[in-house]
Amino acid sequence: MSNLRRVVAHLASFLQFFLLFGLLTGCQSGSEPGSEDLNGHSLTDRVIVIDGLGRELSFTSPPSRIVSIAPSATEILVAAGGLDRLVGVTNVDDYPPEIAGLPVFSALPLDIESVAAMDPDLVMASDQVNDPNHVELFTALGIPIFYQEAGSWAGIRSALLDVSMILGTEDVARKTVDSLDARISALKQMTSSAEPVTGIFLVSDVTSYSFGQGSYALDLMEWAGITPLTREFDTPAPVLSDEWVLMANPDVIIGTFGDGFTIEDLLEHHPAWSSLDAVRLGRVYAVDGDSILRPGPRNVLAVEQMARLVFPEYFTTERTDR
Amino acid sequence: MKKELAILLGLLTLVLPVLATGVALGPVSLPFAFSMQTIVDALMGQAADPTDRMAQIILQIRLPRVLTSFTVGAGLSVVGVAMQALVRNPLAEPYVLGISSGASAGASLFYLGFLPAFIAARIDITLAAFLGALVSISIVYVVARGGGSLSVSRLLLAGVALASFMAAVSSFVTFASPDLNRMRAVLFWLMGSFSGITWSDLPTAVIVTVVGTLVLISQSRSLDALLTGEEPARSLGVRVEGLKKVLIVLAALVTGVLVSISGAIGFIGLIIPHSIRSLVGVNHRFVLPGSFLAGGLFLVLADTISQVILPGQQIPVGIVTALAGVPFFLYLLRRSDYQFK
Numbered sequence: 001m002s003n004l005r006r007v008v009a010h011l012a013s014f015l016q017f018f019l020l021f022g023l024l025t026g027c028q029s030g031s032e033p034g035s036e037d038l039n040g041h042s043l044t045d046r047v048i049v050i051d052g053l054g055r056e057l058s059f060t061s062p063p064s065r066i067v068s069i070a071p072s073a074t075e076i077l078v079a080a081g082g083l084d085r086l087v088g089v090t091n092v093d094d095y096p097p098e099i100a101g102l103p104v105f106s107a108l109p110l111d112i113e114s115v116a117a118m119d120p121d122l123v124m125a126s127d128q129v130n131d132p133n134h135v136e137l138f139t140a141l142g143i144p145i146f147y148q149e150a151g152s153w154a155g156i157r158s159a160l161l162d163v164s165m166i167l168g169t170e171d172v173a174r175k176t177v178d179s180l181d182a183r184i185s186a187l188k189q190m191t192s193s194a195e196p197v198t199g200i201f202l203v204s205d206v207t208s209y210s211f212g213q214g215s216y217a218l219d220l221m222e223w224a225g226i227t228p229l230t231r232e233f234d235t236p237a238p239v240l241s242d243e244w245v246l247m248a249n250p251d252v253i254i255g256t257f258g259d260g261f262t263i264e265d266l267l268e269h270h271p272a273w274s275s276l277d278a279v280r281l282g283r284v285y286a287v288d289g290d291s292i293l294r295p296g297p298r299n300v301l302a303v304e305q306m307a308r309l310v311f312p313e314y315f316t317t318e319r320t321d322r
Numbered sequence: 323m324k325k326e327l328a329i330l331l332g333l334l335t336l337v338l339p340v341l342a343t344g345v346a347l348g349p350v351s352l353p354f355a356f357s358m359q360t361i362v363d364a365l366m367g368q369a370a371d372p373t374d375r376m377a378q379i380i381l382q383i384r385l386p387r388v389l390t391s392f393t394v395g396a397g398l399s400v401v402g403v404a405m406q407a408l409v410r411n412p413l414a415e416p417y418v419l420g421i422s423s424g425a426s427a428g429a430s431l432f433y434l435g436f437l438p439a440f441i442a443a444r445i446d447i448t449l450a451a452f453l454g455a456l457v458s459i460s461i462v463y464v465v466a467r468g469g470g471s472l473s474v475s476r477l478l479l480a481g482v483a484l485a486s487f488m489a490a491v492s493s494f495v496t497f498a499s500p501d502l503n504r505m506r507a508v509l510f511w512l513m514g515s516f517s518g519i520t521w522s523d524l525p526t527a528v529i530v531t532v533v534g535t536l537v538l539i540s541q542s543r544s545l546d547a548l549l550t551g552e553e554p555a556r557s558l559g560v561r562v563e564g565l566k567k568v569l570i571v572l573a574a575l576v577t578g579v580l581v582s583i584s585g586a587i588g589f590i591g592l593i594i595p596h597s598i599r600s601l602v603g604v605n606h607r608f609v610l611p612g613s614f615l616a617g618g619l620f621l622v623l624a625d626t627i628s629q630v631i632l633p634g635q636q637i638p639v640g641i642v643t644a645l646a647g648v649p650f651f652l653y654l655l656r657r658s659d660y661q662f663k
Contacts, residue, residue, distance in 0.1 A: 091635070105349070106349070106635045106636045109515050109517035109518075109636045109638070110517060110518065111349045111517075111629075111635075111636055112383055112517070112518060113348050113349050113350050113379050113383050113384070114349045114350055116350075116375055116378065116379050116383065117350040117375060117376070117379060119375050131518060133518060134518055136520045136522065137382065137383070137518055137520045140378075140382045140520060140521070141375075141378045141379075141382050141383070142372050142373070142378065235498065239497070
C-alpha cells in the first residue's frame with residue numbers, strides 16, 4: 001500500500017467519522033470475528049481450520065444453519081455430510097437432487113442481503129468462483145465464511161475433510177474420501193497398462209475453450225489414461241485455434257458437447273478437422289458437463305466416464321454404483 | 323435566479339427521502355419503519371445488536387451501498403460537467419472520452435499482475451485506475467490539441483478510439499490471465515456493480531468527489547468563461563492553460579477512484595449535466611451543485627431498481643441507468659429551448 005493511500009486512508013477515516021456522526025462506531029462494535037470465543041468454551045472443544053484463502057477459522061460448536069454461495073461448494077458440503085444443515089443455495093445450484101425446494105438467491109451478482117436474511121451461522125464459498133473481497137462484508141455481518149480450496153484434486157479432497165471437521169462429521173467424510181481414493185487408484189492402475197492415448201478437452205463444440213497448465217481437469221484426464229496435449233499452455237483456460245488442433249492431431253477429443261452430439265456437429269464449426277485422426281476413427285466423445293466442470297467429488301465420475309469411453313475394453317462388466 | 327435556487331433546493335430536499343427509499347428497499351423486504359428506526363438508533367450512538375441480522379443488513383449492506391452509489395453518481399456527473407466545459411462540446415463525458423475505459427484498463431492490469439513488479443509494488447488498485455484514466459485522457463487531449471487549437475472532431479474521434487483501445491486492453495488481459503477467478507472481477511470493471519460494497523470503500527470516494535466538486539465550484543466563473551472560448555476566457559483574465567490541466571487531473575482522479583470501487587458505469591456524466599442545464603441554464607454555479615445532487619439521486623434510484631425489478635435476481639446497474647436515463651434525456655433534447663452554451 002502506498003504512502004499516498006495511507007495518508008488518504010487517515011484523512012478518510014476522519015471524514016467518515018465526521019460525515020456519519022459516529023454511526024460506524026455504533027454498528028461495528030460487537031461484530032468482530034472470534035467474539036464467540038468468550039462463550040466459556042474451553043480451548044479443547046474448538047475446531048480450527050485454514051480455508052482456501054489461507055484464513056484461520058475457529059468454531060466452538062458445529063454450525064447448524066449453512067448457506068452455500070457456489071454450486072461446487074454445495075456438492076463438497078453435501079459429500080462432507082452437511083446436507084441436513086443447508087438452509088439456502090444459489091439460483092444455479094442443481095445437485096444433489098435433495099436440495100430442490102431450498103430457498104435460493106441470486107449468484108451473480110451475489111445477493112448478500114438475501115444470504116444474510118437466511119440467518120446462517122456459516123457460509124460456504126469456493127476460492128475458484130467467489131470474490132475473496134466478500135470476506136470483509138460477511139465479517140462485518142458477523143457471519144463466518146469458509147472458502148473451499150477447489151483448484152486441484154488435492155484441494156478438493158482436503159476441503160472435504162476440513163468441512164467435515166467443522167461439521168463434526170469426520171467419520172462420514174473419511175469414508176467418502178477413502179472410497180474416492182480407492183476408485184481413483186483402481187482407474188489409474190487400469191489405465192497405466194494401456195497403450196498411451198493423447199487427447200484434448202473442449203468445453204464447447206463451437207468455440208474451442210480448453211484447459212491448460214494448472215487446471216485440475218488435466219489431472220482427471222491423465223487418471224483416465226489420456227495425455228492432455230493442452231498442458232503446453234501456461235494458462236488454465238486457453239482458447240485453441242483450429243490450426244493448433246490440426247497440428248496437435250490428438251488421438252481422442254473429449255468435450256462437454258451436450259446431449260445428442262454427433263461428430264457432424266463438430267465438423268460444422270471446424271470443417272478442417274475432418275483430417276484429424278480422432279475424427280476419422282470416430283474417437284470424439286461427449287461427456288457430462290457438471291461432473292467435470294464443477295470441482296468436487298463428482299470429478300471421479302468424470303474420470304470413470306472418460307476412461308470407459310476411451311478404453312471400453314477394460315470395462316467388460318457394467319459398474320452398478322453410478 | 324430564484325428559479326435556479328428553487329430547483330437546487332428541491333433537489334436537496336429529495337436527498338433524504340431518496341436515500342431512505344434506497345435503504346428501505348432491497349431483495350429482502352423489511353418494514354420501512356424498522357429500517358428508519360435502525361438508522362436513527364445508530365445515529366444516536368446506540369449500538370445495534372450484532373446478532374440482529376435485519377439490523378445488520380441495513381447498517382452493513384444497504385447504508386454503505388446507498389451512500390456509495392450516491393457518491394459515484396454525483397462524482398461522475400460533476401466530471402461530466404467539467405469535461406464538457408474543457409472541450410466546449412456537449413458530447414464530452416468520462417465514458418466517451420476514454421477516461422472510464424482507461425481507469426478500467428489500469429485497474430485490470432494491476433489486478434491481474436500485468437504491471438512490472440517495481441511499479442506494482444508501489445501502487446494499489448485505486449492509484450492504478452487513476453493512472454490509467456490520466457494516461458487515457460492525456461493522450462486524447464494531446465492528439466486533439468495539435469496545431470495550437472483544440473479540434474472538437476479530432477477530440478471526439480480520439481476519445482472514442484481510446485475508449486475502444488482501453489476496453490481492448492482490459493479484454494486482452496482477461497483472456498491472457500492465468501487465473502480464472504480473476505476474470506469475473508474484470509467483467510465487473512467493464513459492467514459496473516455495487517454488489518459487495520462495504521464501509522471501507524466509502525471514505526476515499528467521498529473525499530475525492532467532495533473535494534473535486536468544491537474545487538470546480540470555486541472555478542465556476544472561469545468555467546463559464548471557458549465555455550465562450552479560450553480567447554475570450556483569456557481576455558477575461560482566466561489562466562486557461564492552468565485551468566485545463568486542473569480539469570484533466572481532476573477528471574482522471576475522480577473517475578479513477580470511482581471506477582476502482584464500482585466499475586465503469588456509463589453515460590451518467592452525459593445525461594445528468596444536460597438535464598440539469600435544461601432546468602437551471604448554463605451558469606456553473608448552479609450546474610455543478612445541481613449535477614452533483616441529481617447524479618447522486620439518479621444512481622441511488624437506479625441501483626435500488628436494479629435490485630428489486632427481477633424477483634430473486636440482481637442486474638448490473640448500468641442496464642437500469644441506460645434504460646431509464648436515455649429516454650428521459652432524449653425527451654429533454656427534443657425540447658427546442660435547450661442551449662448548451
